[in-house]
Structure formats: C-alpha cells, structure tokens
Amino acid sequence: MYRKGKYTKKLSPAGSVKRFSTRRWKWFKGLNKKQKALLIGGPILAFLLITPIATYAYYYNDIGNQERLLNRNNTGVVLLDRNGEPFYTTPGTRAERRDLIPLDQISDETEDALIASEDKDFYKHSGFDVLGIFRALYNNVVARGIAGGGSTLTQQLAKNTLLSERQTILRKYQELVISVAIEQRYSKEQILTMYLNSVYYGENSFGIEEAAKNYFNKKPSELTLAEGSMLVGVLPAPSAYSPISGDSELAKERQTTVLTRMVRNGYITEADKTTALSEEIAYAEPSAGIDNEAPHFTEMVLNELYKKYGEEQVSRSGYQVTTTLDLKLQEKANAAVESNMRYIEANGGSNASMVAIDPKTGGILSLVGSADYDNEEFGKVNMAVTARQPGSSFKPIYYADGLASGKITPTTVLEDKKTDFGGYSPENADRRFRGNVTVRQALNWSLNIPAIKVMQKVGIENSITAAKKLGISTLDSDATDYGLSLALGSAEIPLSEMTDAYAGFANQGDRYDKTSIKTIKNKYDQTIFSQERKSTKAISTEGAYLISNILSDNQTRSSVFGSSLNVTGTDGRTKTVAVKTGTTDDSRDAWTIGYTSEIAVGVWVGNNDNEAMANGGAGMAGPIWRNMMGQAIGSSNPSFTQPAGIVKATVCTIMGTKSDVFLSTKVPKQCDFPKEQPKEEKKEEVKEVEKCKIVGKENLDADDEKCVVDQCTVKGLEQLAANDPKCVEPTVVDTDGDGVPDDKDDCVTEPGPAANKGCPVAPSPSLGPQALNVRRIDA
Known part of the structure; x- marks a missing residue:
C-alpha cells in the first residue's frame, strides 16, 4: 500500500476538470487579437481558397467536354453474375450513349414549366442564387443537417452529372464552384439543353427523349402543356410522383403546383392552367417486364437495392452489382423446369419454382420464380418467395x-x-x-x-x-x-x-x-x-x-x-x-x-x-x-463427412437399443449413435411386438382385429376350430348300396331292405342308391 502524501492527495472530479480546462486554454489567452484572428480565420480561408482550385482542376476535363458532361449522368444499374457476366442493365447505363436533343425539338411548354418550377431566376443568376442559399441554410439549421434545397438548374446539373449523392458542406461548396465554371463555359441555352437531356424522370428514363417516349409514347416536340407540366412535376421524386408507377394523386398535385408557378411567373394564364388540368392524359403502356434468364432474381436484387439506398439514388447511381447468381446454372434450372411442364400440366399443375443455394456462403445460385414469367395470369408472381404448405x-x-x-x-x-x-x-x-x-x-x-x-x-x-x-x-x-x-x-x-x-x-x-x-x-x-x-x-x-x-x-x-x-x-x-x-x-x-x-x-x-x-x-x-x-x-462425387462425435454400432432394431444379438438376420448393421447418447435408459418406451397365436395367422399382431379363432361350421362340431383336423364332413359308407350306412346295416355284403336283419338269399333289384336318395362317398 502507498502511504498518503502529496502525490496521493484526493481531488474532486469537478476540480480536476476545471484545472485541466484552465491549463488547456491558457496559451490561447496569451495571444494578441491578430494572432487569434489568424489562428481561427487561417484554416477557413485556406479551405475557401484551396477547395475551388482543387475542384476545378479535378473536374476540368469533364466541365469542358459537353458530351462527356451530358453522359456522366447516364448511370443505370448493371447486374453481373458471380463470374462477372452481365445479365441485366437498366435503360440509361454507362454502356449507352445519349444523343443531345436541342431546345428547338423540345416543346416550349415543357421548357417554361421547368424554369418556372425549378429556377425562376435562371436567366438572371451566374450559377447560384444567394438568397436561395441562405434560404436553404435556414432550412438546414431547422432540419439539423444538410437537408438540401436552394439549388439552381446549373447546380443540379453539376450535382447530377459530376458529384456524389453525399450531403456534406464540402460537396455543397464544390457544387457552387463547378456551377460557376459551367456558367463561364456555356450559354444559358446550352445549360438548359444539357439539363433536360440528362436529368432522371423516373420510369427508367434519363433525359427528355426517353421520358417523352416512356410516359406518353411521344417525341419531346409533341408534348402538350399538361404533359410537360406532369413531367416536370415528377423531378423532385420520380418514383413517388410518377403517374404510371407512383401515386397518381401526388402526381396530380405536383402538376397543379407546376402550373400554379407558371401562372405566377407569367408563362400561362389561369385559363391555360384550367385547360391543362382538365386534359385527359393518355399514358404509354408500361414495359412488359424484365427480359433475361433470371427475371425474378433480378427483381429481388433491384428491390434489395431500393430498400438499401432508395429508388432515386439507385436509378442515378451507376451501380455495378456483382450478384451470387451463376448464369450457367440458371440456364440449367430454366431448362429443367421447362422440360417437365408438359407432364405437370397433364396432371393438373400449372406452375413450378426452384431455388439453388450455395451452403458454404448462403448465396442464391439460381432462382426460377415461375414456369413462365410472361404469363399474364401468374407469371410475375415469384413463387420461390411465396409461403406455401x-x-x-x-x-x-x-x-x-x-x-x-x-x-x-x-x-x-x-x-x-x-x-x-x-x-x-x-x-x-x-x-x-x-x-x-x-x-x-x-x-x-x-x-x-x-x-x-x-x-x-x-x-x-x-x-x-x-x-x-x-x-x-x-x-x-x-x-x-x-x-x-x-x-x-x-x-x-x-x-x-x-x-x-x-x-x-x-x-x-x-x-x-x-x-x-x-x-x-x-x-x-x-x-x-x-x-x-x-x-x-x-x-x-x-x-x-x-x-x-x-x-x-x-x-x-x-x-x-x-x-x-x-x-x-x-x-x-x-x-x-x-x-x-x-x-x-x-x-x-x-x-x-x-x-x-x-x-x-x-x-x-x-x-x-x-x-x-x-x-x-x-x-x-x-x-x-x-x-x-x-x-x-456433374462428375463430382460429393459425400457427407462423418464427424468425430458419431460412432457406429450393431443394434437390435426391434428394441431400438445397442446389442450384439440380432432379432432378425435380415436386419443390417445400423449406425449413428452420438457418443453421449444413452443406449438403454428408455427401453420402456418401446414394446416388443406380440404375435397372433392362431394357426395360420401368426404373421398378424396379437391386437389385430383379425387375430380371432374361426369356428367349425360342420353341424354338431361347432365347438371345434375351423382348422381342427376333426372339423370335416362325416364319410357315409354303403358297401352294398342298399341305402343303409354300413355302421347301421346288419348285412353289408348283399343288397336288401333296410329293415332286413341278416343277409337275404337274393337281392331285390328294385332298390338302389338313387331310390333311397342317399349320398354315396367313394373312398
């Protein structure tokens, strides 16, 4: 033990913290005002100066190449099998190149709707809106985080095509820098054209050309005010606001908001708004579905991505996803199901599903959700994940x-x-x-x-x-x-x-x-x-x-x-x-x-x-x-490895316990007792079978309802069992044929009347077996 002394003096926790805090900031208090300002402002100033230079240098080539800038947002999802073979790509992947649709081939109504709704001062600012930034800062403080908002069309173009989805102060500052650079390099018309051709509209549509086709089966120049305002309305959240696959009521509310802003900013009149809202919009038929070897598996992967990251982010992300699927095995699975469907249908079935899993990883190697994905009645239902008995x-x-x-x-x-x-x-x-x-x-x-x-x-x-x-x-x-x-x-x-x-x-x-x-x-x-x-x-x-x-x-x-x-x-x-x-x-x-x-x-x-x-x-x-x-x-020879905890033993299969004696020579050597398994404790739970003792019924159990004695049916012998040797019809012997059985006939060597006593001298030819109606049994 240590003795109390100056090194073991007890300090209160509050006193310790106070002395430590005072000592910690003592050096700062000793600085003059200029030194304090430099110490605080220097890092901030360095950040403000270095970040734009580094950002501009990093993105210089992308900013200066219009085609490259346009297609950097061409980032649909690519799915690969476990061996790197692609089996699904969403429309608008990096493998596809998008052609620029000029403004004169896009309806004026759509262009006006975009500016009125998303950036009413587009033709006035130089890449960013100062008031909008302060408004966004206020919203972010209220939201206690980087909530977004306040972005101009130029900023949105920079964010969508060049920057990540992360909401940080650094990324927001980079967005401002790139926006200014874009404004210095391109005209307003070029910026608006690039935006309309690169933004994501939902329904797997990147750019106005794909959106016009997938939503309305039209060209961009053919879009009406109602259709253009509907398209612009989905931009903040395409999945939720899509009138095809999203909430139709929310889609209508967004269209109304866009038209109201157009009226407010002088692009249309109230009458135009009313007419547009009353227009019956004809939407294009949704796509038939996924066309590849594993459509239900593809849907599972996409849904998992949507759940993990959100559909909007996934659609714009450019994700390359390596899955657990084995494409060659999937083809074999499809063939196995298809080759047996004729027999299944002949026996009253209509569908089949299959799943193959790698036990060593849990990876799904193949999945057939239904026998025919294109069947309108049941094909889209994934029976591999549907609960059945x-x-x-x-x-x-x-x-x-x-x-x-x-x-x-x-x-x-x-x-x-x-x-x-x-x-x-x-x-x-x-x-x-x-x-x-x-x-x-x-x-x-x-x-x-x-x-x-x-x-x-x-x-x-x-x-x-x-x-x-x-x-x-x-x-x-x-x-x-x-x-x-x-x-x-x-x-x-x-x-x-x-x-x-x-x-x-x-x-x-x-x-x-x-x-x-x-x-x-x-x-x-x-x-x-x-x-x-x-x-x-x-x-x-x-x-x-x-x-x-x-x-x-x-x-x-x-x-x-x-x-x-x-x-x-x-x-x-x-x-x-x-x-x-x-x-x-x-x-x-x-x-x-x-x-x-x-x-x-x-x-x-x-x-x-x-x-x-x-x-x-x-x-x-x-x-x-x-x-x-x-x-x-294939040609491999898989087997199950016997662990050390298993022993083999010869057992009596009737009693269920370990024994050296067989109750039947036909019973093979059974195996597989865990070492710790008791062998004799529960004999009382298993009863030896008692067999039927009735002659001819020894194969039945004693409690079988058929294990009963059958009675003799011969008259006078009912007390005997049916299989008793004595249970037989009596034999009638009539040697002389006089109709009198030998055991009752006084003369058995010569025929004569039954009433005769002894043997008559001459037979009576008029009497015989038929006349007496007595059955004759030959020995």
Whole structure:
C-alpha cells in the first residue's frame, strides 16, 4: 500500500476538470487579437481558397467536354453474375450513349414549366442564387443537417452529372464552384439543353427523349402543356410522383403546383392552367417486364437495392452489382423446369419454382420464380418467395433437432399404427400402417404417425425454435396455434427459406443467411458494399450429419420410392444426395428438396390458386429436382463427412437399443449413435411386438382385429376350430348300396331292405342308391 502524501492527495472530479480546462486554454489567452484572428480565420480561408482550385482542376476535363458532361449522368444499374457476366442493365447505363436533343425539338411548354418550377431566376443568376442559399441554410439549421434545397438548374446539373449523392458542406461548396465554371463555359441555352437531356424522370428514363417516349409514347416536340407540366412535376421524386408507377394523386398535385408557378411567373394564364388540368392524359403502356434468364432474381436484387439506398439514388447511381447468381446454372434450372411442364400440366399443375443455394456462403445460385414469367395470369408472381404448405418436406427440421439433442437416434423404434392424438387421427399417404419401424425407415418412407410421435418427443415449441434457427421466419404463431399438425407441414413457408434450412444441414449445421448480392461499386468504380459472410450454428455437427445420412440412404428409401429420387451425374454414376419430398392434402403442393455438401436445391410444383393436382412431391417436383441436381453435381462425387462425435454400432432394431444379438438376420448393421447418447435408459418406451397365436395367422399382431379363432361350421362340431383336423364332413359308407350306412346295416355284403336283419338269399333289384336318395362317398 502507498502511504498518503502529496502525490496521493484526493481531488474532486469537478476540480480536476476545471484545472485541466484552465491549463488547456491558457496559451490561447496569451495571444494578441491578430494572432487569434489568424489562428481561427487561417484554416477557413485556406479551405475557401484551396477547395475551388482543387475542384476545378479535378473536374476540368469533364466541365469542358459537353458530351462527356451530358453522359456522366447516364448511370443505370448493371447486374453481373458471380463470374462477372452481365445479365441485366437498366435503360440509361454507362454502356449507352445519349444523343443531345436541342431546345428547338423540345416543346416550349415543357421548357417554361421547368424554369418556372425549378429556377425562376435562371436567366438572371451566374450559377447560384444567394438568397436561395441562405434560404436553404435556414432550412438546414431547422432540419439539423444538410437537408438540401436552394439549388439552381446549373447546380443540379453539376450535382447530377459530376458529384456524389453525399450531403456534406464540402460537396455543397464544390457544387457552387463547378456551377460557376459551367456558367463561364456555356450559354444559358446550352445549360438548359444539357439539363433536360440528362436529368432522371423516373420510369427508367434519363433525359427528355426517353421520358417523352416512356410516359406518353411521344417525341419531346409533341408534348402538350399538361404533359410537360406532369413531367416536370415528377423531378423532385420520380418514383413517388410518377403517374404510371407512383401515386397518381401526388402526381396530380405536383402538376397543379407546376402550373400554379407558371401562372405566377407569367408563362400561362389561369385559363391555360384550367385547360391543362382538365386534359385527359393518355399514358404509354408500361414495359412488359424484365427480359433475361433470371427475371425474378433480378427483381429481388433491384428491390434489395431500393430498400438499401432508395429508388432515386439507385436509378442515378451507376451501380455495378456483382450478384451470387451463376448464369450457367440458371440456364440449367430454366431448362429443367421447362422440360417437365408438359407432364405437370397433364396432371393438373400449372406452375413450378426452384431455388439453388450455395451452403458454404448462403448465396442464391439460381432462382426460377415461375414456369413462365410472361404469363399474364401468374407469371410475375415469384413463387420461390411465396409461403406455401411444405408437407412432409418439413419433417427433417424437427427430426434433426431430435437427433441432435439425443431424444431419438436413427434406430429408435416408433409404432406406425392407427393412433388418436387427442382427437387428431391422421393417416399415412397410402392409408397403410407398418407396425414398428425405425426412425431411419419412418423418415425415408415419409410415415405420418411416427413423425407426429417424434414431434411429441422433441416438442412443438422446440420444433419451432429449431426451424427459426435454420432460417425459417414465417412460423410466428404460438405452439398451441399450430398443434401437432405442424409435424406434417401444415404451416406455410416459402421455398427459398426451406431450401436455406436444408443448406444448413449440408454445411454441417453452420447456416448462412441467404443472399443475392456480393459487392456493389459506384460509378467511380469504388466498392461501396461488400457482403460480409458470418455463419450461425443452427444445429450441431452431429445432428446435421445424422439427418444427412438418413436422407441420403437410397437403399432404405427404395422400399417406398424405388429409384425415383436417385440422382445420376453427368458421368452416369449414382451420387450421394440427401433428399425429402412433401405433398399436401389433395396434392395442392408438391415439393422436393435435397442437397450435397456443395449445393442445396428446392423445387415446388402446384397452382397459384391452390387447385388440387393428380400427383405429389416425388412425381411432380421430383423429376425437376433430379434433373437439376444431376446437372449441378456433374462428375463430382460429393459425400457427407462423418464427424468425430458419431460412432457406429450393431443394434437390435426391434428394441431400438445397442446389442450384439440380432432379432432378425435380415436386419443390417445400423449406425449413428452420438457418443453421449444413452443406449438403454428408455427401453420402456418401446414394446416388443406380440404375435397372433392362431394357426395360420401368426404373421398378424396379437391386437389385430383379425387375430380371432374361426369356428367349425360342420353341424354338431361347432365347438371345434375351423382348422381342427376333426372339423370335416362325416364319410357315409354303403358297401352294398342298399341305402343303409354300413355302421347301421346288419348285412353289408348283399343288397336288401333296410329293415332286413341278416343277409337275404337274393337281392331285390328294385332298390338302389338313387331310390333311397342317399349320398354315396367313394373312398
């Protein structure tokens, strides 16, 4: 311990701060007024002098080249696949060059509307409006930030074509400098022409020529006052104010504002305004949509960009976006869907969708949102992200959780028999029951009764939690709302999320959020966004391996599905692939989802209106999935790596516990017990099957309703069983043919009347078997 002294004197916090602050500014107080002014004003003066010189020098070439200045705003979005191949460009990209439309080919009404609305002193100022700047400064102070506003047309031209979208004091100062330089280099008419030809009007329209065509299917010279004022009205926020894709009421309000300013500034009369507002404007038909190999994927990426940056900024940004799409794989996906549509339609289906995901990154490799994007009825609906009931394809979600937690093993025995679950009595798809089955068999054969029993072991709440960890976001109700029907896939989940969950199994339990964007570059080729990939442990490595091992067991699955789900690569060899199908009631939804360690592929087939079909998951979605999977795997030989936490053991499949004794020589060596899994504790949960003891019915269970004794139907022998050797018709022997059985006849060697005693001397020819009507049984 230190002794108290002058170095340990306690100071109050307030005293410490006060002394520190006084000492800190003591040097400044010692300066004279000139030194203080120089110290404060010097940096500001340097900023004001150096910034314009540096800005002018940097943009000198752009300012002096009219064509270059015009097309610097030609900055639509370019989408590239993961290998750098472009597959989509918006109209007005950097690859396109825009021709200048002179003022004499633009209607006067449109020109007047622009000046009256956006810059009424355009022909008076020298690039910027001092009063406008002070007005904007006041608004910015009120807004507590750089809120914008107060810009002249020249400033807007400089901002749109040369500067970034960032709202900073430095950028605003650069804007003023460039505006003055532009005014010194070009005439007002040239500046107005460049502005009209470069500004963004919405609807993928850069410049007045594209805007006139896309909005009204006209040339710029043909625009009326109503149309010109409408176009100018959308400029502050084209997406919101567009009369085609935006809010039509807001568009009308903006048109009214523009016309009112035209009246105020003497360009038109009140009568002109009234006439323009009453004019019925005929708009051009919107574009048919996206024309490329991946239209729904393209829409997803654009919507993500709009959500992240706003549609206005994206439209003017010149972004070059590298996506996760594999264009070659997308072409294969399209072909797989198209080649199976004739069969699907013949069986009552009309649509299909597919998603392929890279398990190691979460990147979407391919996406088919609908079988025909151009179909007016349902083509534009992206069924890959539309929630539908997954049926039995949901079973691996909670089976995997049970395997990971040790509540079940692949050899745990479950009873498949008619069961009432508190008023809920489901059946298997084939209306059959198979008695005792293992978990491996139950899942591969898609049996419903054992599946519900597994969910009971795992718990509904735990099953929902497991699903959410695997990326399923649509299970937002309480466990009681779903009930045990959740085990059979009654909750609605999008195909993309189901496929993403299976991708978590494929990556040994490490799941990445699915994504469509890798990097984004701005028009200066600077990377402004790079997707950071971080995985979460959705399920243990052991649990992921066990579910993969079960789902890739072709031999067990073949008992029900044959080889219909086996995948053959381009080298002709059968591949190790995990797969599960799903079918909802009346085959309204047909699913097949499967994976290797390299790729997860999910397929949905059905009708958007939920109409029934004639076939289920394996028959409808299976062929598409198998085709796609074989193409994706090619000649590689993927496999699932067994983790250290898994041991193999010989087990008794009837009792479900580890044993060295087989109850059946046909039972193979089962495997896959987590090391920590207890092997004997829960024997009481599994009962050995008692067999029927009735002769001829030994193959039935003892509790089978058919396990009963059939009674003998021979008169007088009803006390015997039907299969008793004594249960036979008595044999009647009449040796002499006199109609009297030998056991009642005194003479069996000669024919004679039944009443005779002893053997008569001569037979009576008039009597015989037919006359006595007695049945004769030959020995």
